[in-house]
Amino acid sequence: MHIEIDEISKTFGTTAALHPVSLAIPSGALVALLGPSGSGKTTLLRILGGLEFPTSGRVLFDGQDATGLTVQQRRAGFVFQSYALFRHMTVFENIAYGLKARPRASRPPRAEIARRVQKLLELIQLPDIGARFPSQLSGGQRQRVALARALAIEPRMLLLDEPFGALDAKVRKELRQGLRDIHDETGLTTVFVTHDQDEAMELADLVVVMSGSQSGGRIEQIGKPQDIRARPATPFVRDFISA
Amino acid sequence: MSDISPPHFRAATEEPPLARWALIGIAALGLAVLVFAPLIVVFAEALAKGWLAAVKSLGNRDALSAIRLTLTIAAIAVPLNAAFGIAAAWFITKFDFRGKAFLITLIDLPFSVSPVVAGLCIVLMFGANSWMGGWLVANGYPIVFALPGIALATMFVTFPFVARELIPVMIEQGRAEEEAALTLGASGWRIFRTVTLPNIRWALLYGVLLCNARAMGEFGAVAVVSGKIRGQTATMPITIEMMYNEYLSVAAFSLAAVLTALALITLLLKALLEHRHAGDLAAARRH
Numbered sequence: 366m367h368i369e370i371d372e373i374s375k376t377f378g379t380t381a382a383l384h385p386v387s388l389a390i391p392s393g394a395l396v397a398l399l400g401p402s403g404s405g406k407t408t409l410l411r412i413l414g415g416l417e418f419p420t421s422g423r424v425l426f427d428g429q430d431a432t433g434l435t436v437q438q439r440r441a442g443f444v445f446q447s448y449a450l451f452r453h454m455t456v457f458e459n460i461a462y463g464l465k466a467r468p469r470a471s472r473p474p475r476a477e478i479a480r481r482v483q484k485l486l487e488l489i490q491l492p493d494i495g496a497r498f499p500s501q502l503s504g505g506q507r508q509r510v511a512l513a514r515a516l517a518i519e520p521r522m523l524l525l526d527e528p529f530g531a532l533d534a535k536v537r538k539e540l541r542q543g544l545r546d547i548h549d550e551t552g553l554t555t556v557f558v559t560h561d562q563d564e565a566m567e568l569a570d571l572v573v574v575m576s577g578s579q580s581g582g583r584i585e586q587i588g589k590p591q592d593i594r595a596r597p598a599t600p601f602v603r604d605f606i607s608a
Numbered sequence: 609m610s611d612i613s614p615p616h617f618r619a620a621t622e623e624p625p626l627a628r629w630a631l632i633g634i635a636a637l638g639l640a641v642l643v644f645a646p647l648i649v650v651f652a653e654a655l656a657k658g659w660l661a662a663v664k665s666l667g668n669r670d671a672l673s674a675i676r677l678t679l680t681i682a683a684i685a686v687p688l689n690a691a692f693g694i695a696a697a698w699f700i701t702k703f704d705f706r707g708k709a710f711l712i713t714l715i716d717l718p719f720s721v722s723p724v725v726a727g728l729c730i731v732l733m734f735g736a737n738s739w740m741g742g743w744l745v746a747n748g749y750p751i752v753f754a755l756p757g758i759a760l761a762t763m764f765v766t767f768p769f770v771a772r773e774l775i776p777v778m779i780e781q782g783r784a785e786e787e788a789a790l791t792l793g794a795s796g797w798r799i800f801r802t803v804t805l806p807n808i809r810w811a812l813l814y815g816v817l818l819c820n821a822r823a824m825g826e827f828g829a830v831a832v833v834s835g836k837i838r839g840q841t842a843t844m845p846i847t848i849e850m851m852y853n854e855y856l857s858v859a860a861f862s863l864a865a866v867l868t869a870l871a872l873i874t875l876l877l878k879a880l881l882e883h884r885h886a887g888d889l890a891a892a893r894r895h
Contacts, residue, residue, distance in 0.1 A: 416787055436790040443791035449784035453806045462802075463792035518792055 366427055366521045366554050367392045368413065373422035374581065375408050381581030382408045385422060388573060388584060390556065392427075395548050397565035398558045400575030401605070405582020406558045407526055409575075413556060414441040414524045426521065442515030442553070444525040448507045450499040456510050457482055457495035463518035485513040488547065505536040512547065523548070525557035529564060541568050562606050566590040576601045650868055653861035665859035666866065673839045674847035675866065680755070681843060682823045685762040689823075690816050693770025698804070700771075701778035702786065712775070718767045726764045727832025730757055753835035758843065761829035766819045773815030777808055810885070817878045821871045
């Protein structure tokens with residue numbers, strides 16, 4: 366799905382989080398929102414997912430105005446920073462949640478739900494953990510379960526907030542490839558937030574470098590990783606990627 | 609080097625044995641004098657003239673009516689306060705709005721206002737001399753000196769228990785799981801039923817049990833609004849006081865023993881549930 370962000374701004378009370386920003390995300394792209402904390406990258410992601418509403422500006426999905434759509438209507442697969450798995454449910458129940466929450470008319474039958482959950486568990490290469498609880502999983506496993514849960518609703522796009530933030534360096538490298546593979550397999554337009562430039566440069570097709578200021582976060586440069594490396598558009602980008 | 613046995617270390621936070629035993633001793637003495645001794649005395653006094661006398665005094669019409677009334681009041685006040693408490697805690701922890709701190713203070717108000725004052729407020733608002741009370745009495749719905757007034761007074765006094773238990777738990781758990789459920793397409797009610805409620809069930813249970821114990825034992829506010837009509841509006845604590853003032857000590861202490869037993873059963877229930885679900889509790893905290 367093609368996503369267009371048109372002059373979106375956001376203020377929380379008196380704090381400016383986003384200066385008006387515009388961005389076009391081509392269908393099927395894997396995009397990184399890269400920036401330090403306070404650059405508004407998570408706010409932008411949450412606005413895409415419908416968890417926050419912009420103070421001004423519009424969001425367009427495939428050319429259609431989606432600004433007023435509720436979270437449920439957007440069908441965005443969202444992976445939270447700390448994964449937000451339902452702690453009292455098994456992995457199976459976590460992944461099945463979105464399918465069971467559908468209105469009766471479009472809810473798949475029980476056996477179909479079980480089949481789909483099993484397929485997703487195989488996709489994340491953890492076929493045997495359906496009966497476990499989140500507290501019994503490692504950080505890397507939790508992240509993959511969160512990804513499977515987000516994919517279960519057959520989302521129109523995939524949004525990930527610091528998906529590798531809570532993991533140690535070795536697992537992080539492995540899961541990067543995992544996300545790339547899943548993206549290539551599903552072809553979903555995918556946006557992830559990170560403060561780690563290596564991660565952004567290595568994984569993304571398109572990197573959006575953001576910076577923070579008193580008047581809110583803004584976009585410094587949009588480009589392919591190699592172009593940003595070769596030709597940083599502003600002193601901020603040069604400093605940030607050489608850090 | 610490896611076969612040297614480790615010297616006996618004391619943790620940095622550990623007190624010397626003398627201090628430790630002194631502290632444990634003070635705690636035990638305090639518990640014995642302030643908690644256990646009165647409990648034992650209540651049961652001992654109740655049984656001072658034997659089982660038969662105690663049981664017979666409980667068969668008294670007034671005593672039975674008091675027990676029935678107290679259980680009825682608890683059955684009204686506790687579920688309503690549980691519902692209000694959940695709503696208040698949900699509202700306070702899941703939304704940001706102006707005046708939040710003020711609302712939290714307001715929820716705590718019943719803890720700081722004397723129950724007698726609370727009772728007087730209800731009398732002033734709903735008494736036969738107020739315009740609202742006058743209308744209600746004229747139409748056959750008396751509040752004061754009747755069951756609704758006692759229920760209102762009890763609810764006022766026990767209002768904070770559930771909300772107070774839930775707010776810290778819900779703040780600690782944050783909104784992430786609810787947000788995740790939203791992105792998965794769940795409706796508000798479904799999220800509440802399948803995500804919020806299971807996550808707060810232990811705190812909720814604890815709050816409900818505390819609320820119940822207090823609802824059954826409330827004296828001051830109920831004393832003002834009930835009018836203490838024997839056999840009609842006298843709850844267990846009120847009846848106990850009346851019997852005691854009339855030197856019916858076996859009857860008073862027998863009823864007191866029943867009230868105490870109800871409270872102890874509540875506590876036992878809580879301990880039992882905690883024991884049986886210790887694994888769940890730990891898992892919920894660990895995550």
